Amino acid sequence: MHLFNTLTRKKEEFKPLHKQVVRIYNCGPTVYTYAHIGNFRTFIFDDILRRYLEYKGCEVKQVMNITDVGHMTLDDDEHLEGDTGEDKLERQAVLEKKDPWQLAKFYTAAFMDDFKALRLREPMVFPRATEHIPDMIEMVRGLIDKGYAYVVDGEVLYDISRFPGYGRLSGNTLKDLKAGARVAVSEKKRTPFDFHLWKNDPRHIMQWPSPWNEHGFPGWHLECSVMAMKYLGDMIDIHTGGEDNIFPHHENEIAQSEAFTGTEYVRYWLHVRHLLVNGEKMSKSKGNFHTVRDLFAKGYDGAEIRYALMSAHYRQNLNFTLEGLEDSRRAIRRLRDFLAHLETCRGGGTGGRVSRLCDGAARKFEEAMDDDLNIAGALGAVFNLVRDVNRLGGDVSPEEAAEAKALMLRFDDVLAVMHEEREELSQEFKQKIEEREEARKAKDFATADAIRRWFAERGYELEDTPEGTRWKPKQGAKGGGDSRKVGE
Ligand SMILES: [Zn+2]
Numbered sequence: 001m002h003l004f005n006t007l008t009r010k011k012e013e014f015k016p017l018h019k020q021v022v023r024i025y026n027c028g029p030t031v032y033t034y035a036h037i038g039n040f041r042t043f044i045f046d047d048i049l050r051r052y053l054e055y056k057g058c059e060v061k062q063v064m065n066i067t068d069v070g071h072m073t074l075d076d077d078e079h080l081e082g083d084t085g086e087d088k089l090e091r092q093a094v095l096e097k098k099d100p101w102q103l104a105k106f107y108t109a110a111f112m113d114d115f116k117a118l119r120l121r122e123p124m125v126f127p128r129a130t131e132h133i134p135d136m137i138e139m140v141r142g143l144i145d146k147g148y149a150y151v152v153d154g155e156v157l158y159d160i161s162r163f164p165g166y167g168r169l170s171g172n173t174l175k176d177l178k179a180g181a182r183v184a185v186s187e188k189k190r191t192p193f194d195f196h197l198w199k200n201d202p203r204h205i206m207q208w209p210s211p212w213n214e215h216g217f218p219g220w221h222l223e224c225s226v227m228a229m230k231y232l233g234d235m236i237d238i239h240t241g242g243e244d245n246i247f248p249h250h251e252n253e254i255a256q257s258e259a260f261t262g263t264e265y266v267r268y269w270l271h272v273r274h275l276l277v278n279g280e281k282m283s284k285s286k287g288n289f290h291t292v293r294d295l296f297a298k299g300y301d302g303a304e305i306r307y308a309l310m311s312a313h314y315r316q317n318l319n320f321t322l323e324g325l326e327d328s329r330r331a332i333r334r335l336r337d338f339l340a341h342l343e344t345c346r347g348g349g350t351g352g353r354v355s356r357l358c359d360g361a362a363r364k365f366e367e368a369m370d371d372d373l374n375i376a377g378a379l380g381a382v383f384n385l386v387r388d389v390n391r392l393g394g395d396v397s398p399e400e401a402a403e404a405k406a407l408m409l410r411f412d413d414v415l416a417v418m419h420e421e422r423e424e425l426s427q428e429f430k431q432k433i434e435e436r437e438e439a440r441k442a443k444d445f446a447t448a449d450a451i452r453r454w455f456a457e458r459g460y461e462l463e464d465t466p467e468g469t470r471w472k473p474k475q476g477a478k479g480g481g482d483s484r485k486v487g488e
Pocket of ligand 1: 026027028224249
């Protein structure tokens with residue numbers, strides 16, 4: 001399998017450090033608001049990578065952090081940087097008049113809901129930054145002891161001039177940074193590009209005592225280094241993130257971690273390109289900003305959103321549109337119809353043609369995925385199999401159909417769009433349906449309507465059939481139709 005390594009800027013053969021066990025760290029969400037579909041494009045990529053490695057028989061140890069300490073400083077249109085500007089979590093907390101701990105908890109729970117709805121496999125651990133403060137203090141102390149960090153006015157800064165490899169990942173070496181320097185010179189810093197490991201701000205809402213000040217909090221870059229190494233060891237196979245994480249976030253992670261351990265930190269760096277919406281960068285001011293929930297409210301389900309977000313190669317810009325989501329809906333329907341069709345095959349057999357088609361499809365699927373996770377090629381192999389088996393018409397025998405179905409389900413171990421969601425949703429949904437049945441029997445139509453609206457808010461409509469009430473994704477929601485308005 002070959003992966004494009006941002007560090008070497010080429011496709012390299014992927015070989016895990018420990019045979020068959022792959023250690024992966026994913027930069028996770030900052031939980032100060034709902035994650036948007038651009039964030040989820042990256043997380044879905046993380047999931048496909050993990051699932052494909054598992055498909056190939058590897059054991060994957062995957063860690064995705066939850067950044068619940070607030071220091072996202074720039075908004076969605078800009079890069080993230082930890083040293084200047086305002087603190088988003090803090091600002092949002094003030095806006096919502098909630099305590100930042102509560103806010104982080106609320107948005108963490110929302111993130112987990114979206115994560116499940118998009119069929120992402122749960123990592124080995126979701127470490128929270130606020131639960132690793134002592135580990136962070138330990139690493140800062142170590143970096144000071146080793147001479148890579150210094151204390152000024154109760155704050156700790158990393159001295160990038162002490163780390164010769166600085167810039168290897170992003171190309172931003174100290175020399176290049178100086179040449180292009182436009183940053184304000186801070187008297188505190190030895191060089192203007194030194195970054196904070198530990199900050200000091202008595203007005204900050206989240207703060208912890210440390211050896212350097214009483215009202216401090218960790219730098220964002222520090223959190224990821226600490227949590228990655230704590231759960232995965234000093235050397236990690238794969239570290240992923242969005243392309244805007246390359247600099248300064250990942251460059252600084254390398255500087256801290258390698259200075260601290262003296263060994264290579266990450267062997268393969270993988271970065272996902274930006275998501276565009278209607279051809280433009282997503283932003284709230286342009287009105288093309290979507291959360292997963294916005295799309296549920298328009299009637300799309302987790303599989304459809306997942307399909308739309310995974311269907312372009314991760315190193316290409318993905319242009320997300322509602323029309324594309326309609327295409328995803330049709331694509332999934334085609335796959336599910338095919339699975340249903342296979343159940344009905346009663347032919348006498350095709351003389352091994354189905355087997356040959358399956359072998360060819362499996363080979364093409366794997367060739368594509370082995371080539372830096374070429375998902376479009378892999379999907380092409382799947383749909384060619386659907387077309388070719390369908391063409392064999394009524395000849396396909398039940399045994400051949402079973403073989404084709406088994407292969408489709410194996411593909412779906414990676415793609416995770418073919419199985420119906422009902423099983424996972426069913427508990428809560430079933431209960432609501434029962435409550436509605438009771439209400440209808442008691443002629444309590446207000447309650448029955450309220451439950452119908454409850455489903456509509458989640459993107460489902462109810463259908464009363466002689467066998468009972470069923471839920472299904474709302475149809476024909478193309479281009480809008482906010483279902484939250486249904487019945488209001
Ligand atoms: Zn990170």
